Amino acid sequence: PEETRTIEDLPVTVINEDAIAEADKVYTIESGDTVDITIRGPQSVVRSVSESDFTAIADLSKTSAVGAVIIDVRVSAQYEDDLTITTGRRNDAVMIVSLEDKKTESFRVNVRVQDEVPDNYYVMLSDTTSAPNMVEVTGAVSKVDDIMEVVAEVSVQWRTASFTTQTTLKAYNSYGYEVDGLQFDTEEAEVAVSIVPTKEVEVEVVPEGIAYYGYTTERIDNDPKVITIAGEQEALDKYVIFRPSFNISSWQDENGDGIMQGELDLQEIYGDQMEEDGVVFVEEDTKVAVRVTFQKEGRQRIVLRAEDIEVRNLPDNVEGIVSLDGAYTSILEITGYMGEERLTADDVHPYVELVGSTIGETYRTEVRIDPDIPGVTKDGSCVVSVTLVESQAEE
Secondary structure: OEEEEEEEEEEEEEEOOHHHHOOOEEEEEEEOOEEEEEEEEEHHHHHHOOHHHEEEEEEHHHOOOOOEEEEEEEEOHHHOOOOEEEEOOOOOOEEEEEEEEEEEEEEEEEEEEEOOOOOOEEEOHHHOEEEOOEEEEEEEHHHHHOOOEEEEEEEOOOOOOOEEEEEEEEEEOOOOOEOOOOEEOOOEEEEEEOEEEEEEEEEOOEEEOOOOOOEEEEEEEEEOOEEEEEOOHHHHOOOOEEOOEEEOOOOOOOOOOOEEEEEEEHHHHHHHHHHHHOOEEOOOOOEEEEEEEEEEOOEEEEEEEHHHOEEEOOOOOEEEEEEOOOOOEEEEEEEOOOOOOOOOHHHHOOEEEOOOOOOOOEEEEEOEOOOOOOOOEEOOOOEEEEEEEEOOOOO
């Protein structure tokens, strides 16, 4: 007895691709890369054949103007006389191909590292190379134009030392999807991956400059306090601590909180030296936040005029003429005052002591103070000249 049987998804083999290439075109299979067939014949034969006994062929040299290629299905010679084969509904199964102009373009090969190396190790991408580092890619214009990058992907899982491996090249579009149907002039690349140890280095910001008058630096904090670097061990041993300077000279207590804030970029400060040593920062963000807390010293400057300075313990009938060495005023520095209002000469009573002096002589002597406020002392030096002359008798 006769029997009918259907075989589904029989793969279709494409032949005569050169016919497309000679026209400087490339093709993309839109549909028909598999075909369903119906076979009819003696029951014993129909039940004994398998998919491997059939060959489905699409001859691209016979592509129609609309991109259709008739699919021809053949059976092994021993069954030709016994079986009738139908493709589609009426032997009308076709493969549909789209034809496009061919384009060739060169792309740089980017190494993409997959997975993670163990803790305390780092992939030095700047020293990781691909050979070749550029490839020519040929394909349909739309596909080549869709390429964002050509990638050599390599896994570094469990790796703790540099290594070299072969990997297949792939092309990806801007959405991260692989672009298929392309030809590379080199299908594989040899990738040399550099893996180096890491090291945690302490970061300690130090103040630079002079604090605003009347204030002293109480503390300076920074975050992060530790940053990770990577490189060959010999180079890492050179780095023990990062001590970048933070300039405090420009600060004034405008907000009244005694706080100065800012940031430093370690890459900008140490980048050139690290590059010379073959060392890199592992963290992408190399900025360090800085917070400086100031406290009042109780310091203040008082402007003195010559007439503000009392001359004490002069001989009888002698007068002391105070000179500020050609200046109209002089500066007296005091410490120990924490009040909000500024002190004046009347509050500290500046004077000079001239015990045992002689009329007609000029003395350079230190100004002293006799403050009304307990705890206030003179800070630094304030020297004036005093000339002793005969006092003028009052009428």
